[in-house]
Amino acid sequence: MTHTLSETIQGNRKLAFIARNWAAFFLLGFLILFSFTGKGFLSVTNFQNVGHLAVIAILMASAETFVIITSGIDLSIGFVMGFSSVTAGKIIQILYAAGGGISPGISIAIGIVIVLILSLIPGLVSGVLIARYKVPPFIATMGMWGITNGIALKICKGFPVATLPEVLTRIGNGYIIYIKPGGGISFFSLPHGVGNESIREYIRLIPYSFIFVGLILLVLWHLLRNTTFGQHTYAIGGNEEAAVRAGINVKLHLVKIYILSSFIAGLAGIFNVFQTGIGNFTPFGAMYELFAVSAVVIGGASLMGGKGSIFGSVIGVFLIAFLENGLLISGVVPFYRFIAVGLLLIIAVVIDQLFPDLL
Amino acid sequence: MNTITKRKLTNVIMDLGRSWALIFLIVELVFFSLAAKGFLSLRVFQMVFFFGVTVFLLGVAELFVIITGGIDLSVGYIVGFASIISSRFVALFLQTGMSTLPALLLGIFLTLAIGLLPGLVSGLLIAKLRVPPFIATFSMLGITHGVSELLILNGAVNMPKLSTLFGNGYFLYWAPGPGLSLFVRPEIPRGGFILELIPNIVVVAFVVIGILSFMLKRTVFGQYTYAIGGNVDAAIRSGINVSRHTVKIYMLSSFLASLTGIIYVMMYVKGKGDAGASNLLDSIAAVVIGGASLYGGKGTVWRTILGALIIAILETGLRVMGIPTFDKYIIVGIILISAVLIDKIFPDKTYMDTKE
Numbered sequence: 001m002t003h004t005l006s007e008t009i010q011g012n013r014k015l016a017f018i019a020r021n022w023a024a025f026f027l028l029g030f031l032i033l034f035s036f037t038g039k040g041f042l043s044v045t046n047f048q049n050v051g052h053l054a055v056i057a058i059l060m061a062s063a064e065t066f067v068i069i070t071s072g073i074d075l076s077i078g079f080v081m082g083f084s085s086v087t088a089g090k091i092i093q094i095l096y097a098a099g100g101g102i103s104p105g106i107s108i109a110i111g112i113v114i115v116l117i118l119s120l121i122p123g124l125v126s127g128v129l130i131a132r133y134k135v136p137p138f139i140a141t142m143g144m145w146g147i148t149n150g151i152a153l154k155i156c157k158g159f160p161v162a163t164l165p166e167v168l169t170r171i172g173n174g175y176i177i178y179i180k181p182g183g184g185i186s187f188f189s190l191p192h193g194v195g196n197e198s199i200r201e202y203i204r205l206i207p208y209s210f211i212f213v214g215l216i217l218l219v220l221w222h223l224l225r226n227t228t229f230g231q232h233t234y235a236i237g238g239n240e241e242a243a244v245r246a247g248i249n250v251k252l253h254l255v256k257i258y259i260l261s262s263f264i265a266g267l268a269g270i271f272n273v274f275q276t277g278i279g280n281f282t283p284f285g286a287m288y289e290l291f292a293v294s295a296v297v298i299g300g301a302s303l304m305g306g307k308g309s310i311f312g313s314v315i316g317v318f319l320i321a322f323l324e325n326g327l328l329i330s331g332v333v334p335f336y337r338f339i340a341v342g343l344l345l346i347i348a349v350v351i352d353q354l355f356p357d358l359l
Numbered sequence: 360m361n362t363i364t365k366r367k368l369t370n371v372i373m374d375l376g377r378s379w380a381l382i383f384l385i386v387e388l389v390f391f392s393l394a395a396k397g398f399l400s401l402r403v404f405q406m407v408f409f410f411g412v413t414v415f416l417l418g419v420a421e422l423f424v425i426i427t428g429g430i431d432l433s434v435g436y437i438v439g440f441a442s443i444i445s446s447r448f449v450a451l452f453l454q455t456g457m458s459t460l461p462a463l464l465l466g467i468f469l470t471l472a473i474g475l476l477p478g479l480v481s482g483l484l485i486a487k488l489r490v491p492p493f494i495a496t497f498s499m500l501g502i503t504h505g506v507s508e509l510l511i512l513n514g515a516v517n518m519p520k521l522s523t524l525f526g527n528g529y530f531l532y533w534a535p536g537p538g539l540s541l542f543v544r545p546e547i548p549r550g551g552f553i554l555e556l557i558p559n560i561v562v563v564a565f566v567v568i569g570i571l572s573f574m575l576k577r578t579v580f581g582q583y584t585y586a587i588g589g590n591v592d593a594a595i596r597s598g599i600n601v602s603r604h605t606v607k608i609y610m611l612s613s614f615l616a617s618l619t620g621i622i623y624v625m626m627y628v629k630g631k632g633d634a635g636a637s638n639l640l641d642s643i644a645a646v647v648i649g650g651a652s653l654y655g656g657k658g659t660v661w662r663t664i665l666g667a668l669i670i671a672i673l674e675t676g677l678r679v680m681g682i683p684t685f686d687k688y689i690i691v692g693i694i695l696i697s698a699v700l701i702d703k704i705f706p707d708k709t710y711m712d713t714k715e
Contacts, residue, residue: 129700133699139647139653140696142644146640146688149688150692151689158685284636293497335508342498342499345498346484
């Protein structure tokens with residue numbers, strides 16, 4: 001019965017196109033709906049805010065995209081992010097407080113470099129466990145979840161790492177263009193001598209975070225779509241044995257994938273420091289990794305591997321982000337977002353069942 | 360050395376390797392007894408079991424699911440969901456003028472009934488619509504989490520005193536003078552000696568766990584569970600209604616999680632949305648340390664309890680030593696990964712091994 005139904009639906013190419021891109025159409029539908037129900041929803045400021053707040057989710061989801069395409073899963077990214085955020089915070093704090101000619105800029109740069117190198121380690125460990133020792137990805141990355149979370153909490157002793165240079169948030173929450181209505185335009189920061197208290201008088205355009213995440217997405221998109229690295233990733237997820245026979249070094253590639261995922265989570269942690277101005281550990285209820293997996297699946301990937309795209313995952317993140325924002329602006333209690341994500345996931349997999357093959 | 364003794368020696372080593380979890384538990388106990396002052400006492404062991412109940416029950420819930428080759432991410436938030444709706448129900452019945460005990464029993468009964476729903480839905484999604492268990496149970500996690508947070512928007516409701524007395528009470532009391540008494544704490548002068556044995560909730564948990572162990576080991580239900588995890592195709596061909604059994608498994612898991620929620624609210628008076636959220640890692644770790652495989656077909660209830668005990672003793676031991684529990688996460692993570700690696704070095708007995 002379902003079989004014939006799916007066959008008839010598949011016969012209809014227009015319908016199939018809509019169904020396969022349902023997330024994008026849902027996103028469009030929500031945007032239109034919330035423009036009517038929420039006052040101030042349809043505004044540059046609001047859209048910029050949603051995008052700015054979604055940066056971490058976007059990074060997480062693109063990390064998870066690579067892993068899920070190889071039919072794995074990475075549960076550690078949320079806590080790798082916390083680890084990276086806390087460690088970066090701690091290093092910057094120590095160097096900054098030490099004084100002695102170390103300017104904030106240099107201490108931040110040293111912090112970033114060290115943390116980016118450190119953030120490769122969790123991925124390396126879980127990658128080797130998965131590829132070489134055949135530990136299920138779920139367990140290996142869950143183990144790394146515990147380990148990175150414990151280390152992060154030990155470093156910060158259970159409190160966020162504060163008293164960091166103020167320049168962090170100025171960069172992290174800065175915009176490229178500031179326009180004062182009827183008063184002129186300035187680039188990269190508020191005009192000289194204008195304090196943060198009058199920031200609301202300015203129209204702010206294009207947050208730095210957009211440039212940051214845009215560049216990373218471009219690189220990742222290119223990596224997945226146009227390079228042999230990307231080809232191999234899809235090949236392993238589609239059929240691991242065939243990939244081995246085709247001469248792909250599957251083990252090495254899997255290690256690389258988990259290192260990449262962990263590295264992106266590390267980047268997210270550094271962004272988190274810039275955004276909040278403190279080093280944050282990841283609380284248990286945050287579920288960054290689970291929301292990332294949801295976004296990736298909503299974006300058309302399959303947990304069985306071989307399917308998925310950076311673009312789709314970003315659509316998935318925005319679907320969740322705009323849903324949350326729109327509900328909030330429309331005056332609906334924010335907890336509905338959990339329910340909404342749950343329902344969206346079910347829709348995603350049911351559609352995936354009805355339309356098994358990509359065109 | 361001749362070949363026979365050599366083979367015997369390898370067999371002994373293999374057997375030791377297979378029971379590494381038990382050996383680890385003993386080492387852990389010896390270590391904490393020596394290193395942590397005051398660890399070796401009745402009070403501490405009661406605390407191990409008292410606070411371990413959540414992971415025991417959730418671990419067993421997860422075990423049934425994992426044996427079938429699935430995973431249930433929702434158990435943690437079903438605990439919270441059940442803790443909230445049970446206190447709601449009880450408060451509602453008390454308002455209608457019902458006396459405490461029937462209100463409590465009816466509330467618990469209704470909660471357990473409603474607690475089957477998340478499992479029913481995710482089970483149906485997994486069995487009928489072929490949704491991956493990870494996704495289906497995560498969507499249930501979202502829905503139960505959302506609903507429970509909505510229910511306590513205006514604050515959580517207190518459970519009546521009777522339930523808290525039960526939740527924090529003991530099964531057996533002994534005091535010089537009044538002697539032995541069940542459930543009811545004898546009246547003794549302040550500071551007088553009283554022996555409190557076995558917390559009530561531990562008794563409840565182990566009765567349930569005992570029944571489940573029996574079910575898994577000795578009944579058709581258990582046989583089917585292993586059969587599905589071992590080889591789905593073979594299970595279907597041998598006439599097992601796999602999709603129906605899968606639904607039952609997720610309902611069982613959801614049921615156990617809501618039972619845990621009820622126990623939680625009896626311990627802590629108020630319900631909380633994320634009551635069991637942080638126990639997901641521990642409960643899956645307990646199952647894996649207990650020798651189950653995420654690919655299904657393996658695992659027993661008592662070994663899962665052994666795994667949960669390793670974690671519970673670790674946590675309590677570190678607390679007694681005064682080390683922040685942050686270390687616990689690191690150690691559990693390492694044990695979790697090592698468990699899989701050790702199980703690979705010492706694979707289960709095969710038919711050939713048993714013949715020798």
